[in-house]
Amino acid sequence: MIGFLKVIDKVSLTPLSILGLISLGVLPVVPPFNQEYLVRWLTMGIFLAAQAVAFDFTSGFISIVNFGFCAFVGLGAYTSAILVVRAELSPWIGLFASILPAALLGFLTGVLTLRLRGIFAAVTTFFIGLALMGLATKWVFLTEGPLGLNCPTLLKTSSNVPYFYIVLVMMIVAYIVLKAVVRSHIGLAFQAIGQNMEAARTSGINPTRYRIFNFTLSCAFAGWLGGFYAHYVGVLTPDVMSTAKTVEVLVAVYIGGRGSLWGGAAVAIPFLCATELVRSSLNELPGLNLVMYGLFLILIMIYYPGGIAQVYRKFLYKSKHPIPILLLKGSISGLQKAENEMLNRLAGLRKTE
Amino acid sequence: MTPHSEDRVPNIFHHAVRSAGAITIFIALVIMVASAIDKGPYIVVNTIVTGGMWALMAMGLALVFGVMNVPSFAHGEFFMIGSLVSFYVVTTLNEYLLRTSVPLLPVIIPLMGMFAACVAGCIAGALCEIMVFRPLRRRSQEQWVMNTFLLTLGLSIIMINGHQLVFGTEFKGIVSYWDFPSVEILGTYISFDRLFVFVLSVIAMICFWSFMKFSRSGQAIRAVSQDEAGALMVGINLDSIQMLTLCVSCGLAALAGASLLFMYPSYPSVGLGPLYNSWFIVILAGLGNVAGAAVGAFIVALFQILTTVYIGEGWGFVIPSALIILVLTFKPSGIFGSVVRGIHDK
Numbered sequence: 001m002i003g004f005l006k007v008i009d010k011v012s013l014t015p016l017s018i019l020g021l022i023s024l025g026v027l028p029v030v031p032p033f034n035q036e037y038l039v040r041w042l043t044m045g046i047f048l049a050a051q052a053v054a055f056d057f058t059s060g061f062i063s064i065v066n067f068g069f070c071a072f073v074g075l076g077a078y079t080s081a082i083l084v085v086r087a088e089l090s091p092w093i094g095l096f097a098s099i100l101p102a103a104l105l106g107f108l109t110g111v112l113t114l115r116l117r118g119i120f121a122a123v124t125t126f127f128i129g130l131a132l133m134g135l136a137t138k139w140v141f142l143t144e145g146p147l148g149l150n151c152p153t154l155l156k157t158s159s160n161v162p163y164f165y166i167v168l169v170m171m172i173v174a175y176i177v178l179k180a181v182v183r184s185h186i187g188l189a190f191q192a193i194g195q196n197m198e199a200a201r202t203s204g205i206n207p208t209r210y211r212i213f214n215f216t217l218s219c220a221f222a223g224w225l226g227g228f229y230a231h232y233v234g235v236l237t238p239d240v241m242s243t244a245k246t247v248e249v250l251v252a253v254y255i256g257g258r259g260s261l262w263g264g265a266a267v268a269i270p271f272l273c274a275t276e277l278v279r280s281s282l283n284e285l286p287g288l289n290l291v292m293y294g295l296f297l298i299l300i301m302i303y304y305p306g307g308i309a310q311v312y313r314k315f316l317y318k319s320k321h322p323i324p325i326l327l328l329k330g331s332i333s334g335l336q337k338a339e340n341e342m343l344n345r346l347a348g349l350r351k352t353e
Numbered sequence: 354m355t356p357h358s359e360d361r362v363p364n365i366f367h368h369a370v371r372s373a374g375a376i377t378i379f380i381a382l383v384i385m386v387a388s389a390i391d392k393g394p395y396i397v398v399n400t401i402v403t404g405g406m407w408a409l410m411a412m413g414l415a416l417v418f419g420v421m422n423v424p425s426f427a428h429g430e431f432f433m434i435g436s437l438v439s440f441y442v443v444t445t446l447n448e449y450l451l452r453t454s455v456p457l458l459p460v461i462i463p464l465m466g467m468f469a470a471c472v473a474g475c476i477a478g479a480l481c482e483i484m485v486f487r488p489l490r491r492r493s494q495e496q497w498v499m500n501t502f503l504l505t506l507g508l509s510i511i512m513i514n515g516h517q518l519v520f521g522t523e524f525k526g527i528v529s530y531w532d533f534p535s536v537e538i539l540g541t542y543i544s545f546d547r548l549f550v551f552v553l554s555v556i557a558m559i560c561f562w563s564f565m566k567f568s569r570s571g572q573a574i575r576a577v578s579q580d581e582a583g584a585l586m587v588g589i590n591l592d593s594i595q596m597l598t599l600c601v602s603c604g605l606a607a608l609a610g611a612s613l614l615f616m617y618p619s620y621p622s623v624g625l626g627p628l629y630n631s632w633f634i635v636i637l638a639g640l641g642n643v644a645g646a647a648v649g650a651f652i653v654a655l656f657q658i659l660t661t662v663y664i665g666e667g668w669g670f671v672i673p674s675a676l677i678i679l680v681l682t683f684k685p686s687g688i689f690g691s692v693v694r695g696i697h698d699k
Contacts, residue, residue, distance in 0.1 A: 063499075065499065065502075065503075112678060112681075112682055115682075115685070116681065116685055118498055118499055119424050119498050119499065119502060120681060120685050122499070122502065123424075123632070123636065123681070124678060124681050124682075127674040127677050127678055127681075128674070128678065130629065130670050130674050131670065131671050131674035131675060131678070133670065134668070134670030134671035134674065135671055137670075138668060138671065247506055247510065250503070250506070251507075254503065285518055286517060286518065286522075287513075287514035287515075287517040287518050287621075288514070288518060290510055290513075290514040291510070291511050291514045291515055291518060293510065294506075294507040294508070294509075294510030294511035294514065295507070295511060296507075297503065297504075297506070297507035297510070298485060298504055298507040298508065298511070301489070301500055301503055301504050301507065302485070302488050302489045302492060302504070303488075303492070305493075305500070
């Protein structure tokens with residue numbers, strides 16, 4: 001038991017999250033959820049969750065809102081699609097080849113925003129995203145522009161279930177890798193840079209290196225996810241790169257709580273299902289789901305800027321009851337504390353007899 | 354006649370001429386003249402008219418950033434509100450006009466539409482201030498710039514989809530405001546509507562400038578943009594100044610939207626193009642610099658027209674974005690210098 005807890009703690013998962021992931025993994029075969037359109041919603045929800053994890057890596061830790069995030073996703077998607085369609089490669093190779101241009105452009109973006117702070121960096125990434133979208137629209141010889149680029153899918157089945165598992169694996173890999181980086185000294189440096197640049201410099205942290213690393217890694221994952229998107233949906237238009245898509249990811253991250261990688265991921269799936277539900281059930285009122293989520297963003301920003309992660313930290317994380325401690329922290333010290341707690345209670349009960 | 358005061362005036366002049374702003378204006382004028390020699394007066398005339406159109410919106414955005422420290426990404430939605438209100442006012446009155454004929458009314462209807470749009474913009478701005486910015490200001494001021502940036506994103510989503518929900522996605526446009534024939538200037542034909550827009554924006558800029566310079570409220574706004582604590586000490590009511598600023602800025606944007614109805618029909622996301630344009634201009638000129646925004650509008654208009662004429666239609670997003678990225682990399686405070694407090698905090 002303790003050995004198991006040690007292992008999962010090393011990959012920064014708690015027992016609660018493992019329970020959550022297992023139940024998520026079983027979902028497509030459980031009766032209310034095994035209809036194709038629901039599995040499709042779940043797949044897109046996990047796709048959004050994975051994007052939220054990569055986005056939060058930049059916005060939560062070095063405090064730069066990468067407003068062109070979906071342009072990087074779209075870049076990976078288009079690269080993979082173009083390689084498969086024009087160079088006749090297999091979609092699986094395209095899936096991994098999509099990492100390269102996105103990582104390269106992420107590196108360049110990191111270099112460009114080096115001396116900029118806060119709003120300037122956000123606006124720069126905004127314009128980079130805009131320029132990428134314009135290029136995708138204009139270079140019709142490469143991308144077929146607004147007519148749409150059709151590309152073959154990863155697998156030959158028409159069922160959504162294998163794609164669900166593929167993107168679930170991708171999300172778990174992204175989370176584990178990024179969380180491992182965050183837990184190391186690199187993550188400490190990120191937090192220092194994000195909170196107070198001068199103090200970080202005084203302490204001897206070179207912000208250049210860390211910023212560039214952060215951008216490159218975040219955009220590499222964005223590109224990878226884009227490759228998946230291209231071969232799941234099968235058709236790409238420049239709209240994939242639009243700011244509206246980045247805002248979707250941003251809303252999920254902010255409601256979930258920035259600075260905790262899992263916040264956006266936990267919120268993304270119910271969020272996407274809720275918006276899809278509203279959209280499909282209220283056909284006479286188009287756009288109501290988007291009004292709701294704009295309203296949500298405003299309410300969270302004004303009244304609860306910490307998001308769900310703040311609720312978690314304030315109420316659940318600090319509870320003294322042994323079962324939440326075991327589930328949520330899953331740490332050895334937590335288990336020992338839980339044991340001590342139980343023993344104390346038993347001793348207390350014995351005393352009062 | 355001390356040696357000090359003798360050479361002070363030439364020194365300032367020397368310094369001003371060498372500044373980045375003056376050099377850019379000079380280069381822009383040179384390019385304009387060169388293109389006029391190359392392709393005729395079409396580019397020059399178009400630049401002046403288009404620049405006037407964008408100047409109003411850019412000035413509103415610079416004002417909001419300079420005084421309230423809010424990087425508003427919802428500015429285009431006030432443009433959309435203005436065009437929507439103007440459309441409904443003008444078409445309703447035109448239908449009334451079909452039944453009864455009142456002298457002089459056809460000429461006045463567009464003006465009434467624009468005035469109604471301006472009022473609607475002011476009301477929308479006031480609502481945003483009361484319901485969105487004031488609660489945030491009361492709660493916490495840390496990370497103000499980034500938080501309000503995301504808030505305006507949320508506002509933008511609500512307004513775009515609210516429009517779609519209530520008014521539908523069709524393009525609500527008019528062919529032209531007035532039926533007067535085109536005017537010829539230097540060999541180029543300009544439609545009366547566009548000329549009127551230019552004249553209107555010049556008048557609006559003059560009114561705005563005199564308001565800011567000579568009236569008490571205008572001076573109070575300038576005081577708040579320079580130093581908030583100092584303004585408080587002098588007894589300026591910050592809440593009402595912030596409300597006034599937002600009203601003026603959104604009124605300007607709505608006026609721009611109404612006057613451009615013949616060119617940009619009203620539909621949910623009509624505000625996004627003008628929004629990106631205003632941001633190009635404001636970043637080029639320097640955040641918060643209102644006068645710089647007015648001049649920068651002409652420079653960006655020149656750039657866009659040159660791109661369309663020499664490179665082709667549709668590159669309007671790529672090349673100005675590249676230019677803005679260059680400006681942000683090498684001179685983030687903009688060509689005319691930014692006069693905003695609080696950009697460099699988180």
